Amino acid sequence: MDSNTVKIIIEIIHYLFFIYAFGAVLSYIILSVISAVETISYMKKNSFVNYKEIMSSTISPSISIIAPAYNENLNIVENVRSLLSNHYVNYDVVIVNDGSKDDSLERLIKAYDLVKIDYLVNQKIQTKPLRAGVFKSTNPAFEKLIVVDKQNGGKADALNMGLNISKSKYVACIDVDCLLLEDSLQKLVKPFLEATDNKIIAAGGVIRIANSCIIKDGKLLDINFPKKIIEQAQILEYLRSFLLGRMAWSKLNGLLVISGAFGMFDKKVAIEVGGYDTNTVGEDMEIIVRMRRFMEEKKEKYRVAYIPDPLCWTEAPDSYKILISQRNRWTRGTIETLKKHKKLAFNPKYHNLGLLSYPYWLIFERFAPIFEVIGFIYFGILIALNQVKWDYTLAFFILAYLFAVLFTITAIFSEELTYHQYKKKGTGFKLILMSFLEPIVFHGFILYAAVKGNIDYFFNKKKKWGAMERKGLVKTESI
Amino acid sequence: MSYLQDVFEYFDQLPLLIQIVWSVGFVLFQIILVLIIYLKILRTYLRRNEETVEKFQSEYEHLLINYLYTDSDSESSEQKEIINRLKVCVNNKFKRDIVVSILLKLRNEISGEMVDAIQKLYIDSGLVKYALIKLKSKNWYIVAKGIRELTQFKIKEAHDEVVIHLDHPKPEVSKEAQLYLISLFHFEELEYLKNVKSQLSEWDQIQLLEVLQKFDNQELPDITPLLMSENESVVSFALKLTKIYNLYDMKDELMILLTHESKEIRVQVIEILNHLYIIDAKSVLKTNFKNSSEDEQIAFINMLNNTFEVEDEPFLLENLHHTNFDIKLSVLKILKIINIDKFKSLKQKLTQPEFNQMIEFVENN
Numbered sequence: 019m020d021s022n023t024v025k026i027i028i029e030i031i032h033y034l035f036f037i038y039a040f041g042a043v044l045s046y047i048i049l050s051v052i053s054a055v056e057t058i059s060y061m062k063k064n065s066f067v068n069y070k071e072i073m074s075s076t077i078s079p080s081i082s083i084i085a086p087a088y089n090e091n092l093n094i095v096e097n098v099r100s101l102l103s104n105h106y107v108n109y110d111v112v113i114v115n116d117g118s119k120d121d122s123l124e125r126l127i128k129a130y131d132l133v134k135i136d137y138l139v140n141q142k143i144q145t146k147p148l149r150a151g152v153f154k155s156t157n158p159a160f161e162k163l164i165v166v167d168k169q170n171g172g173k174a175d176a177l178n179m180g181l182n183i184s185k186s187k188y189v190a191c192i193d194v195d196c197l198l199l200e201d202s203l204q205k206l207v208k209p210f211l212e213a214t215d216n217k218i219i220a221a222g223g224v225i226r227i228a229n230s231c232i233i234k235d236g237k238l239l240d241i242n243f244p245k246k247i248i249e250q251a252q253i254l255e256y257l258r259s260f261l262l263g264r265m266a267w268s269k270l271n272g273l274l275v276i277s278g279a280f281g282m283f284d285k286k287v288a289i290e291v292g293g294y295d296t297n298t299v300g301e302d303m304e305i306i307v308r309m310r311r312f313m314e315e316k317k318e319k320y321r322v323a324y325i326p327d328p329l330c331w332t333e334a335p336d337s338y339k340i341l342i343s344q345r346n347r348w349t350r351g352t353i354e355t356l357k358k359h360k361k362l363a364f365n366p367k368y369h370n371l372g373l374l375s376y377p378y379w380l381i382f383e384r385f386a387p388i389f390e391v392i393g394f395i396y397f398g399i400l401i402a403l404n405q406v407k408w409d410y411t412l413a414f415f416i417l418a419y420l421f422a423v424l425f426t427i428t429a430i431f432s433e434e435l436t437y438h439q440y441k442k443k444g445t446g447f448k449l450i451l452m453s454f455l456e457p458i459v460f461h462g463f464i465l466y467a468a469v470k471g472n473i474d475y476f477f478n479k480k481k482k483w484g485a486m487e488r489k490g491l492v493k494t495e496s497i
Numbered sequence: 498m499s500y501l502q503d504v505f506e507y508f509d510q511l512p513l514l515i516q517i518v519w520s521v522g523f524v525l526f527q528i529i530l531v532l533i534i535y536l537k538i539l540r541t542y543l544r545r546n547e548e549t550v551e552k553f554q555s556e557y558e559h560l561l562i563n564y565l566y567t568d569s570d571s572e573s574s575e576q577k578e579i580i581n582r583l584k585v586c587v588n589n590k591f592k593r594d595i596v597v598s599i600l601l602k603l604r605n606e607i608s609g610e611m612v613d614a615i616q617k618l619y620i621d622s623g624l625v626k627y628a629l630i631k632l633k634s635k636n637w638y639i640v641a642k643g644i645r646e647l648t649q650f651k652i653k654e655a656h657d658e659v660v661i662h663l664d665h666p667k668p669e670v671s672k673e674a675q676l677y678l679i680s681l682f683h684f685e686e687l688e689y690l691k692n693v694k695s696q697l698s699e700w701d702q703i704q705l706l707e708v709l710q711k712f713d714n715q716e717l718p719d720i721t722p723l724l725m726s727e728n729e730s731v732v733s734f735a736l737k738l739t740k741i742y743n744l745y746d747m748k749d750e751l752m753i754l755l756t757h758e759s760k761e762i763r764v765q766v767i768e769i770l771n772h773l774y775i776i777d778a779k780s781v782l783k784t785n786f787k788n789s790s791e792d793e794q795i796a797f798i799n800m801l802n803n804t805f806e807v808e809d810e811p812f813l814l815e816n817l818h819h820t821n822f823d824i825k826l827s828v829l830k831i832l833k834i835i836n837i838d839k840f841k842s843l844k845q846k847l848t849q850p851e852f853n854q855m856i857e858f859v860e861n862n
Contacts, residue, residue, distance in 0.1 A: 062638040063669055066645045068704070075707050077737065079699070138858040140822040211703070214696035214730065409511060413518040420525040427532050434539055441547075446540040450533055 031396065038389055042382055043421055050428055052266035057326055057436060060265075064327075069204045073105050079187045079211070081109040081203055081282070084180030085194040086173050091120040095129040097194050100236025102162060106203035110162045112180045113194065115149075117170025123150060126165050131157040143178040143293035146171035152183070173278075174294035174301040181285060181293050190282045195333060197228055197238055198280065202329035206282045209323035216319035219309050220283045222276035223324070224260040226439065227253050228331035238331055243445045248341060250452045251460035252334045257429040261326060261436070268324030272375035274310075274355075276322065278302030280330035287312070298358070300351015307359050307371075314368045328437055342467040349387070349471025356384055387468035419457055426453035553595045557586075561599055565607075565614050583622040593627060600624075601649055619650045632658050637667040644673040648680050656682070663689060672701050680708050684718050690731050691722050697730040706737055717742050724750045729759050736762070740769045748775055755781060764792045771800035779804065783812050791821060798827045805831045810839070817843070825852075829859045 083101055087094055094113075101111045115123050126132060137152035150167035168179050177191050188207060192198060202223070210218045229249045232240035244250055267273040281302070291312045294301045306322060313320040335341040356379060363380060365372035400406045430449050433439065440449065508516065564579040572580075586592040604615050619625060631643025632655070640662060647655045655677075662674040678686035690697075697705075723735035724747060732754070739747050754766045755778070770778045782789075782797045789797070798816075801809060813828045813835075833840040844856050 065638060066642045066673070068645075075703050077706060077741070078703055136858065136862055138826065138854060140826075142822070208700060211700035212698045214698050409515055410518075413515050413522065417518050417522045417525070420522055420529065424525055424529050424532075427529060427536070431532065431536060431539075434536065434543065438543055441544065443544070446536060450536065 035389075035393060035396075038381075039418070042386070045378065045382060046262075046421075046425055049266040050262050050425070052269050053262045054432070056265050056269040057261070057432060060326055061436060067208075069201055069208075073201070073204050074107055076107060078106070078108050078204075079207065080185070081106065081188045081190055081207060082180070082184035082186040082285075083109060083111045083190045083192055083198075083203075084114065084177055084184065085111065085192050086114045086116050086176030086180070087118065087122055087194040088116045088170070088173075088176075089118045089120045089122065090194055091118070091122045091125055093195060094122045095125050096236060098126065098130070098163065100197055101192070101194075102160065103200065103236050104198060104203050105200045106207075109203055110164060110184075110186065112183050113163070113165045114176040114180050114183075115165060115167045116172070116176035117146070117149060117168060123153075123165070123167050127153065130155045130160045130163055130165075132163075132165055137183075139179075139182050142182055142289050145175050145179045145182065172296055174296040174298070177301070178293040178296070181289055184285060187285060188282055189285045189288065190280065191278070192280045192330065193278065193332065196225075196279050197233060197236065197331040199238070199329055199331075202280070202327075205325060205327050206280075206329060209321075209325065210282070210284065213321065213323075216321050217287075217313070218284065218323050219287045219313060219320050220276050220281060220306055221323040221325065222264070222273075222281045223327050223329035225256065225277050225279045226328045226331045227256055227334040229334055229336060231331065241439050241441070243440050243442065243448055244336075246336055247452070247455070247459060248338060249334055249336055250448065251456045252341075254426050254429065254449070254452055254456055256334075257433050258426060261432045262425070262429050264324050265326055267375065268322070270370060270374065271321050272370045272378070273322040273324055274307055274375050274379055275303040276306055276324075279332045283309075295358075298351060298354040299347045300355050303351055304355040304358065307355055307362070310371050311359060311362060311368065314371055326436060328439060338463055342463060342470065345464055345467030346471040346474060349468045350475045352379070352384055353472070353475050356380055387465055388472065390465055391469055422457045423453050426456065549591075550595060553592060554599060557583075557592075557596055558599050558603075561596075561603060561618070564618060565603070565611055580618070580621050583618070587622055587624055587627065593624065596622070597624060597646065604649070616650055616652075620652075625650070625652055625655075628652070629655060629658060632662070637665070637670050640665070641667070641670045641673045644670070644677050648673070648677040651681055653681050664694075668695065668698075671695065672704075675701065676704060676708060679705050683712050683714065684709070684716070687718060687720070687723070690734065691726065693728055693731060696728065697734055702730070702734045702737060705734070706741065709738075710741065715742070717744070720744070720747070721750055724754065729762060732757070732759075732762055733765060736765045736769055740772050743773060745773050745775075748773070748777075751775065752778060752781070755785075760790050760792060763789075764796045767793060767796035767800060771796070771803055774804060776804045776806075779809075786812075786816070794819075795821065795823055798824045801831060802827055805835055807835050810836055814839075817847075826855055826859070829855055833859050 083104075085097075085101060087097075090097070098111065098113060101113075113126065115126070132153035132155055134151045135154050139148065139152075146169040148167065149169050153165040153167070155161065155163050164183065166179055166183055168176065171179075180191070181189060188210060190203060190206065206221050206223055209221045227244070227249065228238070229246075230242040230244035231238055232242065243253070264273060264275075278301070283305075287309055288305065291305070291308045293305070295304045295308070298304050310320070310322065335344055356376070359376070362368050362372045362376045364377055368376075397406070397411075427450070430453065440446075508519065511519070560579055560582065564576050567573050567576050583596060587596055600615055600619060604612060607615075625647075628643045628646045628650075631639050631646070634640050634643070644659055644662065647659065659674050659677045662670050663678075665671045665674065675689070678689060717738065720735045720738055723731050724739070726732050726735070736754075738744070739751070751766050751770055751773075755763060757763055757766070767778075767782065770782075779800070782800070786794060786797060801813075809831065813832055816824060817828050817832075819825050819828070829840070829843075832843065840859075844860075847856065
């Protein structure tokens with residue numbers, strides 16, 4: 019190759035990077051604008067909604083909360099109490115003890131006066147069989163509770179068992195350790211009940227980070243901004259993702275993921291598509307993509323709804339080891355889902371799903387860490403060859419950094435103008451400070467986890483979930 | 498100064514692309530600065546606002562409770578003074594919203610004559626005037642809020658102003674107008690549903706039904722026109738009324754609706770036939786069973802669970818090998834009750850694994 023050819027190749031590489039970065043920035047700006055419009059519209063619509071009638075109405079549709087549990091003996095009794103304290107009238111709670119090796123079941127039996135009942139499970143979705151069986155409480159105060167003890171099969175398998183057991187029209191799948199707000203069910207069921215010209219197949223809402231918050235008797239008492247950088251940075255990440263990204267994708271009817279921590283589904287559709295995929299670590303994204311694909315192929319009008327209300331508070335990783343393990347799994351889940359449904363890519367038959375959502379996820383989610391790493395490697399080579407144009411480098415680096423900061427501050431703004439959850443004096447300063455620090459001190463770990471996720475996906479196929487240690491949310495003593 | 502000049506000179510000699518990038522970066526930096534300052538102002542404002550709301554809430558609540566608990570047949574001078582004070586403060590939107598929210602809170606907490614006193618206070622203080630002004634707003638959500646307020650304070654006099662919003666292009670507004678009519682004029686205003694062109698969502702229907710069930714007078718007008726409506730959602734709503742109010746007289750209309758073009762309506766009808774124990778429908782449903790959708794079949798088998806007779810045995814045996822789990826299970830359950838010998842003989846015959854668990858379960862329960 020002569021030097022001219024090399025020069026041309028290098029120019030092409032430069033343009034490719036530029037186009038990719040420009041595309042990403044442009045997409046973020048567009049999503050932010052759409053999200054702002056949609057959030058304003060939602061706030062107006064819901065500023066005078068009366069949830070009381072739905073909450074107390076006996077003709078409101080039934081909802082089953084399905085919560086899989088594995089070795090959760092430390093907090094299971096309290097977590098179940100929190101799930102049972104919802105204000106919605108027509109719901110039940112299905113706890114699926116997924117072959118726990120600890121004494122979760124015994125604790126539940128003791129705390130809720132459970133007895134084994136004769137229950138014939140309709141295996142609409144194949145799952146691992148029951149172990150100890152199905153339990154219900156003899157105490158009328160806990161009549162909404164069903165505990166299912168089955169052999170271990172993983173989270174997806176446990177959720178599928180819950181789908182088989184549920185008798186309700188809608189199912190809310192939740193992580194058992196999540197703190198569900200009392201009005202979350204009526205808020206999340208609203209999109210399903212409001213739709214008249216299309217079918218809502220799934221709905222999700224905002225998940226918040228509960229680290230450092232004060233919780234008592236399953237209720238959130240005081241919202242605090244955590245002290246650790248890793249937790250603070252995740253709060254910003256969640257604000258960006260939930261308030262800017264998902265809201266816009268919902269408006270475009272292109273949402274591909276409902277958080278596994280809390281989401282609601284039309285049970286019939288979820289069962290028709292075969293329930294959760296037990297062969298992926300990204301079952302929450304995969305089921306949404308499959309449900310959407312199913313509806314597209316049936317040529318039925320549908321939507322995946324999203325509401326910006328904070329509905330559920332969860333514990334975020336507070337150590338880099340656990341964080342990396344979690345993000346590694348998210349990356350593998352995304353790769354698996356996109357690979358499984360590659361037929362959708364750029365396929366006009368699937369409308370927005372094939373032409374917008376799937377390509378976006380593929381290019382700006384799936385390939386983002388790969389592009390970034392290639393960029394770093396290429397930059398290293400240029401440094402080694404003394405070919406770096408430092409004036410360009412500095413200008414573009416600062417521009418990218420400022421854009422990242424601006425995007426985060428926009429998310430903080432959105433939060434302040436809507437739900438204003440972090441009210442305490444001094445938190446505003448911490449949020450701003452963290453928005454400047456996050457791209458430098460936190461992003462590297464996320465990138466590392468995503469790269470590791472790619473490596474594990476291709477070279478370590480046996481790797482599944484990875485450990486997620488729970489310390490439990492900050493609680494005060496219950497009276 | 499010379500330092501700045503150096504910077505400008507350096508900038509001028511940069512390639513155009515770099516100049517653009519620096520310029521954009523500078524703009525972004527300025528936007529960030531402005532946002533940070535504004536964020537500080539916003540957070541301070543929100544915090545102070547909350548404190549002010551708390552302060553006014555406590556002040557007005559005290560005032561309003563004083564008004565309500567003043568023991569006097571006619572309006573006392575103290576009450577008049579309170580009304581005058583309120584008249585002044587409701588000129589301010591911020592204070593007006595606080596007063597309205599306290600009145601609503603008190604209204605939900607008390608009953609009897611006090612409720613009338615609150616309504617009187619709402620009118621005398623001039624708040625009703627502001628609610629009526631909201632109805633003329635160009636913003637749909639303000640109109641909806643105005644109607645909601647008039648509903649909550651039971652201002653029947655606003656009927657004519659509200660009714661024009663029944664066909665509002667925004668469903669949120671038309672829904673509020675519907676709720677106003679039903680909440681204040683009860684069943685007599687159900688007639689409007691005959692002419693409703695838009696679809697009533699499940700959410701709307703539940704809210705309307707909840708409001709209707711709160712009235713003392715539960716005498717329902719003839720809902721035949723609603724059951725025969727061309728609007729599917731109105732039919733669904735009327736079916737819910739039929740079920741809640743046990744309208745057995747609607748039997749003929751229900752039988753007609755068994756052939757409705759919508760599957761959801763047909764399923765709903767079967768569920769209501771079951772609820773009302775209209776066993777005459779069974780023969781029709783049995784005849785149509787094979788050609789029905791699975792949802793209708795399940796609804797009918799659920800009906801049979803409540804209405805089974807010995808004569809149903811041939812039909813049940815015919816459907817013993819149905820592909821649906823719930824139908825098979827129900828068939829076995831009913832067979833066990835109406836003919837235990839037959840059930841026992843089936844136990845010997847049905848050796849397929851799918852039946853083993855089911856038969857064992859039915860035997861034990």
